[in-house]
Amino acid sequence: MTVESEIDQEADQGGSNILVVDDDRAVRDVVTTLLAEEGYMVSATADAEAALTLAGRQDTHLIISDLKMPGHDGLWLLDQVRRESPDTSIIMLTGFGDTEAAVECLRRGATDYLLKPPKVTDLIRAIERALARRRIDLARRRYQKRLERKVQAKTAELTAALEEVGESYQNTLLALVAALDAREHETSDHSQRVVRYTRTIARIMGYDGEELAEIGRGALLHDIGKIGVPDSILLKPGPLTKTEWDEMRRHPAIGFRILEGIPFLRSSAEIVLSHQERFDGGGYPRGLVGEAIPIGARIFAVADALDAITSDRPYRKGQSYDAARAEIRAYRETQFDPACVDAFLTLDNDRLAAIRAAVFQLDG
Numbered sequence: 001m002t003v004e005s006e007i008d009q010e011a012d013q014g015g016s017n018i019l020v021v022d023d024d025r026a027v028r029d030v031v032t033t034l035l036a037e038e039g040y041m042v043s044a045t046a047d048a049e050a051a052l053t054l055a056g057r058q059d060t061h062l063i064i065s066d067l068k069m070p071g072h073d074g075l076w077l078l079d080q081v082r083r084e085s086p087d088t089s090i091i092m093l094t095g096f097g098d099t100e101a102a103v104e105c106l107r108r109g110a111t112d113y114l115l116k117p118p119k120v121t122d123l124i125r126a127i128e129r130a131l132a133r134r135r136i137d138l139a140r141r142r143y144q145k146r147l148e149r150k151v152q153a154k155t156a157e158l159t160a161a162l163e164e165v166g167e168s169y170q171n172t173l174l175a176l177v178a179a180l181d182a183r184e185h186e187t188s189d190h191s192q193r194v195v196r197y198t199r200t201i202a203r204i205m206g207y208d209g210e211e212l213a214e215i216g217r218g219a220l221l222h223d224i225g226k227i228g229v230p231d232s233i234l235l236k237p238g239p240l241t242k243t244e245w246d247e248m249r250r251h252p253a254i255g256f257r258i259l260e261g262i263p264f265l266r267s268s269a270e271i272v273l274s275h276q277e278r279f280d281g282g283g284y285p286r287g288l289v290g291e292a293i294p295i296g297a298r299i300f301a302v303a304d305a306l307d308a309i310t311s312d313r314p315y316r317k318g319q320s321y322d323a324a325r326a327e328i329r330a331y332r333e334t335q336f337d338p339a340c341v342d343a344f345l346t347l348d349n350d351r352l353a354a355i356r357a358a359v360f361q362l363d364g
């Protein structure tokens, strides 16, 4: 609906309610009679306070008020009405020589002012102008509100759609990792546990929001490059030869190449490329040292070691959290970033067990 059709709708709603406020009975009676003859619905009162009550009770379109009255004056009434019934217009009646007061009335939101006693034609014209302006203001406000509601509804729809897209992304990543784990005849529990440990340590170190999500995705996808390692090497039961190791060690770079072209995985790709680095520079593929290794990869290294030590393997049982703590502490500053180790060491056994058993979450 347009502003114009809103105005038509308002105009069709019948006569306008006008309230006359003046302590002078003669003025009240003359104006009331005149306006009733013009077809308006008119009521009248002698003081400002009664006028405010009346205006609040009935749907008053317009108040015509004297400026000077005993008790509360017209300015007081003007201020109250602007605040309590902003849809009601006001025309002030001022005495001769009250120009300053009249200007003040306009400044405070009166639609118009007329000198007392008002000429009939001036009064009718002023009323028509005030009512027309009020209709336009009302229509504009209603139109604005309707637009705002529409924008709100569209925003909600868009947010829901984005959430759905986010969920699809997450499910796609999970499916990819599950496929990868299946190839190694494993469930994806390991990958998902490592994500949970990584995210917990990252949160302790102060990471949140999108940064935390990127670190989590990096941890989830860390071994994605193993897709490029031949079965004969990846699934070989015995020890690998030197050449086979060289081949195996290409998986961080392969993973990086797979992910680097996907904008929302750009940071996670850096973590994938660096997840086999060591804090002392003894890792691969680039032999990065210390803080040159992305923080997500430094945190992941601790989380991955923790899960490897505490999980069952075909050739040995998983060890206790205390054993994992001791081993990780032993490699503080060599294999692991001390800050990440210290953050990990704040977690007690109950907390670690809870994280291990928790429901998987990748975002938020």
Ligand SMILES: [Fe+2]
Binding pocket: 222, 223, 251, 275, 276
């Ligand atoms: Fe790896």
